[in-house]
Amino acid sequence: MIYDLPAVRGTLTPQKDLSALTWLRVGGPADWLFQPADAEDLSAFLAALGPDVPVFPMGVGSNLIVRDGGLRAVVIRLSQRGFGQIEVNGLEVTAGAAALDGRVATTAAAAGVDLTFLRTIPGSIGGAVRMNAGCYGSYTADVFVSAQAVLRDGTLVTLNADDLRFAYRQSSVPDGAVITSVTLRGVSGDADALATRMQEQLAKRDATQPTKDRSAGSTFRNPAGFSSTGRADDVHDLKAWKVIDDAGLRGARRGGAQMSEKHSNFLINTGGATAADLEGLGEEVRKKVYDSSGITLEWEIMRVGDPT
Template identity: 75%
Template sequence: MNIDGIRGKLTANRSLAELTWLRVGGAADYLFQPADVADLQHLLAQLPAQTEVFPMGVGSNLIVRDGGLRAVVIRLGRGFNSIEIAGDLVTAGAAALDAHVARRAADAGLDLTFLRTIPGSVGGAVRMNAGCYGSYIADVFVSAQIVTRDGVLREVTADELKFAYRQTAFPEGAVLVSATLRAPAANTTILHERMAEQLKKRDESQPTKERSAGSTFRNPAGFSSTGRADDVQDLKAWKVIDDAGLRGASIGGAQMSEKHSNFMINTGGASAADLETLGEDVRKKVYANSGITLEWEIKRVGEPLFEQSK
């Protein structure tokens, strides 16, 4: 593929395994790392309409299947990680890490502490309406800048994104480049103390030293005493996994963590197929045990290896 005039890096047949937290998966047809927004616009405007585009963050919530991805993968880097604060507004580039945004906001006396323990970057957080401790991106979202599939830079609002539990109605093929959040004011010292406590609690309860992609499944919807399907609802995914006797269950190098049974880990040498097969086995056995259908929170993309070899 020849695209004249781009200033970023375009790499053919690029392995994605080392770009994901689970360290699995095949190659993308192309990986593009744009220099800036204008460079991204230029590439998207020049790409044939039938070419698939897949925006990829830091790979913290992703399984790329072993056969790879028939797409141009867009991975934003240093030109997209700025964090700017004006009054109660925090504008962050899509590549800015959630944890960095939380810390910078706290330094300015603004409360985005719920982002501190969420793995990944702002782009992914907006796309999946990330949240924890009962707070969500939707609660603080003002607007975002996106580049559409045909290379147009424009703003999107909350009404357009239709925030829901762990999902948004994001325009097909578009790439989010920045987001503006409105954060409530709070005492800086208290905010940093709260984040330190959150980190301590996370490290005690989650396999943070293992290769994982965060929560494997969404908490089952419809079981909250408050009627809100979110992270403070009464029924947790780990509980129904435990009830089905699946804590520590494994296939190949894939395992449901002994420390937190809703975390799937690569114990070493797992394939994407191992991980996805284990996840589907857990879903089947949980349904058989409780009648509850677990929904994947980890995003799975690409083709199985056997399809690529046909």
């Protein structure tokens, strides 16, 4: 698709193959990839971009399937150089949205601030806010202070927790908005003890998850529990891997896609999988789990773009 794009100080690339930018290594091209130099460059670009031009903010591709036909949009991806800085001020940690979750955790820990739950979460801190990423019973919402963002019309804004309405594995970031930096507040801790805890977390992750395979983390959200009144609540004692196992789908395959033998809620590219293989296997799992247990699994991995 042809767009009338404004001049930028960053980088604009036409027909950018997105497969190399996703952890699953699948997907077709974006019409354009925009990598802004800084927040002001991003703001000016969006302000001048026609409102009818679709945009898609993309993190590091750790929780994403881009379909084989690619994306008819301008994909916006923040760079480590422009948006990867991390600063610690007392118990508050401010990180550019492209900073990796693990690096935020280790930088904070070295300064005696406990954000250790982020250490084993794949992706960037901007994505962690969008998904309300969590681990070991802690969520991004628990430590969130504020985020800087650029809205689709180019306006620079500060978003607080009320704006984002955090819920399980989701938040309400405005459509087309790009988070540029995040401020979190941890609790005080001993730096050595925090480092030890993170090493233990990494060892536990490596022992239970297919960290050496091409995956996008957990494929499906854990099913919601039910309160004593029978209404769905935010209890997630029932695990997605368990209902997948109960349906006999550990190790299930389609083309080059597989539900991991090591952890059955991890969808992996064994080599040569297409996006259609991966999404198709996921949908097959959802159907068979529903047929087996009556539970509808909800995707945690985002799927975007055209099938062909």
